[in-house]
Amino acid sequence: MKRVSLVLSLAIVAGFTTQAVNAQTLKTVKDRGILSCGVSQGLPGFSAPDDKGNWTGLDVDICRAIAAAVFDDATKVKFVPLSAKDRFTALQSGEIDVLSRNTTWTVSRDTSLGANFTGVTYYDGQGFLVKKSLKVNSALELNSASICVQTGTTNEQNVADYFKGNNMKYEVIAFGTADEAIKAYESGRCDVFTSDVSQLYAQRLKLATPADHGVLPEVISKEPLGPLVRHGDDQWFDIVKWTLFAMLNAEELGINQSNVLEMGKSDKPELKRVFGTDGNLGEQLGLTKDWVTRIVKAVGNYGESFDRNVGAGSKLGIARGLNQLWNKGGIQYAPPIR
Amino acid sequence: MLGGQSGWKGLIVQLLFVAALAWISYAIVDNARDNLQNQRIASGFGFMSQTAGFGVSQTLIPYSESDSYTRVFLVGLVNTLVVSVIGIFFATVIGFMVALGRLSPNWLLSRIAGGYVELVRNLPLLFQILFWYLAVLGSLPNPRQSVSLFDSFFLSNRGIVVPSPIGQAGLGAFLIAVVVAVIASLLLPAYARRRLFQTGKPLTVWPYVVGLLIGLPLIAVLIFGKPVHFEIPVLKGFNFAGGSRVAPEFVALTLALSTYTAAFIAEIVRAGIQSVHKGQMEAGASLGLSRGSTLRLVVVPQALRVILPPLTNQYLNLTKNSSLAVAIGYPDLFSVFAGTTLSQTGQAIEIIAITMGVYLLISLVTSALMSFYGWRIGRSMGA
Numbered sequence: 001m002k003r004v005s006l007v008l009s010l011a012i013v014a015g016f017t018t019q020a021v022n023a024q025t026l027k028t029v030k031d032r033g034i035l036s037c038g039v040s041q042g043l044p045g046f047s048a049p050d051d052k053g054n055w056t057g058l059d060v061d062i063c064r065a066i067a068a069a070v071f072d073d074a075t076k077v078k079f080v081p082l083s084a085k086d087r088f089t090a091l092q093s094g095e096i097d098v099l100s101r102n103t104t105w106t107v108s109r110d111t112s113l114g115a116n117f118t119g120v121t122y123y124d125g126q127g128f129l130v131k132k133s134l135k136v137n138s139a140l141e142l143n144s145a146s147i148c149v150q151t152g153t154t155n156e157q158n159v160a161d162y163f164k165g166n167n168m169k170y171e172v173i174a175f176g177t178a179d180e181a182i183k184a185y186e187s188g189r190c191d192v193f194t195s196d197v198s199q200l201y202a203q204r205l206k207l208a209t210p211a212d213h214g215v216l217p218e219v220i221s222k223e224p225l226g227p228l229v230r231h232g233d234d235q236w237f238d239i240v241k242w243t244l245f246a247m248l249n250a251e252e253l254g255i256n257q258s259n260v261l262e263m264g265k266s267d268k269p270e271l272k273r274v275f276g277t278d279g280n281l282g283e284q285l286g287l288t289k290d291w292v293t294r295i296v297k298a299v300g301n302y303g304e305s306f307d308r309n310v311g312a313g314s315k316l317g318i319a320r321g322l323n324q325l326w327n328k329g330g331i332q333y334a335p336p337i338r
Numbered sequence: 339m340l341g342g343q344s345g346w347k348g349l350i351v352q353l354l355f356v357a358a359l360a361w362i363s364y365a366i367v368d369n370a371r372d373n374l375q376n377q378r379i380a381s382g383f384g385f386m387s388q389t390a391g392f393g394v395s396q397t398l399i400p401y402s403e404s405d406s407y408t409r410v411f412l413v414g415l416v417n418t419l420v421v422s423v424i425g426i427f428f429a430t431v432i433g434f435m436v437a438l439g440r441l442s443p444n445w446l447l448s449r450i451a452g453g454y455v456e457l458v459r460n461l462p463l464l465f466q467i468l469f470w471y472l473a474v475l476g477s478l479p480n481p482r483q484s485v486s487l488f489d490s491f492f493l494s495n496r497g498i499v500v501p502s503p504i505g506q507a508g509l510g511a512f513l514i515a516v517v518v519a520v521i522a523s524l525l526l527p528a529y530a531r532r533r534l535f536q537t538g539k540p541l542t543v544w545p546y547v548v549g550l551l552i553g554l555p556l557i558a559v560l561i562f563g564k565p566v567h568f569e570i571p572v573l574k575g576f577n578f579a580g581g582s583r584v585a586p587e588f589v590a591l592t593l594a595l596s597t598y599t600a601a602f603i604a605e606i607v608r609a610g611i612q613s614v615h616k617g618q619m620e621a622g623a624s625l626g627l628s629r630g631s632t633l634r635l636v637v638v639p640q641a642l643r644v645i646l647p648p649l650t651n652q653y654l655n656l657t658k659n660s661s662l663a664v665a666i667g668y669p670d671l672f673s674v675f676a677g678t679t680l681s682q683t684g685q686a687i688e689i690i691a692i693t694m695g696v697y698l699l700i701s702l703v704t705s706a707l708m709s710f711y712g713w714r715i716g717r718s719m720g721a
């Protein structure tokens with residue numbers, strides 16, 4: 001019972017230590033020599049192991065980027081797969097240093113879990129997956145439907161709000177893991193599978209005939225997904241926050257994996273600050289002057305990571321949409337590096 | 339007594355020991371609360387009155403999204419108890435049958451029973467739960483193509499839907515008739531035994547019992563009218579409306595838990611029966627009792643003494659194993675409370691403490707009931 005042992009270690013840490021154990025995450029990570037990163041149990045595009053056990057995905061890249069910034073080595077990450085319901089306890093108990101697992105930023109999670117969200121890696125919303133043979137064209141036609149969902153998610157609550165709000169009946173069956181939920185949906189136990197839209201596309205790939213299933217047009221919620229760290233360690237919070245901002249700024253400035261070393265030689269004032277050839281912004285964060293170079297060299301800029309994992313260059317083929325940069329019609333916007 | 343002291347000295351040592359233990363636990367809890375507060379992790383039990391805001395598929399007590407987490411707790415607890423009690427019942431029945439089959443002189447029967455035990459014991463329980471759920475129940479047709487009986491019973495991948503009874507005018511009289519019949523049937527065997535001892539004439543009880551149980555209610559219905567009206571389920575949209583439903587999650591979990599535990603129970607019962615001396619069987623036969631009667635009247639009561647303690651263990655295991663429910667979406671206590679409620683509120687320590695306390699309590703009550711039963715058997719055998 002993973003959950004019980006996580007909670008016990010949390011209780012032991014809370015009961016027997018005299019001060020916050022986690023005030024110095026950066027030091028702990030450096031001493032350990034490896035970053036411990038909480039991810040999903042296998043969600044293509046966001047965090048999934050390939051057949052050799054290598055983790056890839058947009059959420060995975062955030063952790064690799066942090067490891068690159070800290071160690072200049074993107075492989076120094078231990079990935080800890082977590083189900084939706086175990087993820088927060090794993091962060092609280094100190095088993096992981098950062099949780100990067102398609103997690104929605106909400107006020108209750110930001111305030112009651114002893115955790116802080118560091119930013120938004122992917123702007124998402126919740127949707128419904130149905131068999132095309134049911135000939136349903138809108139979520140409003142789903143009255144009396146049986147719905148499969150993963151337990152411990154915002155999706156479980158949103159679906160209750162949506163059906164109640166629209167005066168529709170429903171039966172929700174909540175499963176421990178995504179695989180169990182999608183299998184039950186495939187077996188016909190449920191008419192609908194619901195989760196964040198990006199995850200619908202990812203899970204659809206696991207079905208025997210993905211083309212027989214379609215995503216309904218309605219998006220019923222806001223699901224800004226992002227990484228979390230423990231409350232109370234501002235330095236570590238800044239590092240994780242600015243790792244994503246560095247990837248976004250790199251894309252905005254046209255810095256990518258192939259030109260990063262070349263552009264590093266530029267003498268434009270703005271680029272000199274970014275690359276640390278002028279000033280010491282990286283050191284102020286607790287990292288090194290060349291932190292942005294390390295990050296982009298390892299995982300590329302935000303756009304590259306997006307394309308490779310979930311976008312046009314991936315099996316998911318999701319359009320940039322809201323996740324396009326702010327100056328290209330989207331809402332991804334990072335504060336400047338200065 | 340601690341340290342072997344007796345009287346006042348021992349008592350004082352014990353009191354001091356308890357006081358020290360209480361003080362240490364208090365310090366730990368207090369420290370934990372401080373640490374959680376510093377880390378901004380919510381603590382305390384205030385969350386229990388907050389609105390849950392999520393749906394639960396199967397509830398035996400009324401529940402809606404706008405109820406509190408306390409209600410969720412009760413819903414989960416009832417679901418856990420129901421699946422455990424029904425699972426224990428079937429596990430016991432199947433377990434005893436398989437054990438008797440295994441001991442039977444019939445070669446084929448004993449081989450089949452042995453094969454069952456070997457197969458079921460050696461496959462992981464989670465695998466069996468998923469097998470029943472996905473492979474067996476999951477292959478049933480969808481509601482629109484459901485298998486129906488008299489157009490009122492429907493079997494589909496949404497479960498079994500049956501007409502549900504709705505009380506009518508005759509219900510009161512009917513229930514009274516049933517209660518009277520049941521009480522009378524329970525008193526009959528005692529009367530029969532007394533008569534046997536006093537007059538030496540045996541009385542076959544069962545025809546009277548059947549007559550009472552069927553006859554009395556029937557008379558009530560004839561005089562006071564139909565007790566219930568049956569509401570027939572109809573297909574509406576994606577699912578059946580009206581009627582009562584047994585969901586596939588419940589069926590799969592009960593099936594898996596009871597067949598799995600039955601294999602262990604069968605071995606316990608077999609060992610128990612074999613522990614009774616062979617002479618007892620022969621003694622029964624020489625009294626002219628049939629094999630079945632000897633088993634029932636002579637061997638099993640003696641075997642029960644050996645069987646009860648490990649049997650209790652199996653009952654506790656079954657209850658604990660019911661927490662695998664979340665794999666197939668059955669809303670038991672572990673799933674809705676230690677799962678959904680925990681991740682929505684983040685109050686891991688409190689919720690796991692409550693949950694573990696409840697399982698502990700269930701275990702203690704089960705053990706107490708079984709000990710009581712064992713004590714009664716011991717007494718009735720004059721041991």
Ligand SMILES: N[C@@H](CCC(=O)N[C@@H](CS)C(=O)NCC(=O)O)C(=O)O
Nearest residue numbers: 040041042084103104153154178195
């Ligand atoms: N964004 C939502 C949902 C996150 C979530 O867990 N989604 C499921 C949807 S399928 C998932 O990714 N499961 C993958 C896994 O459990 O490994 C939340 O934070 O609560």
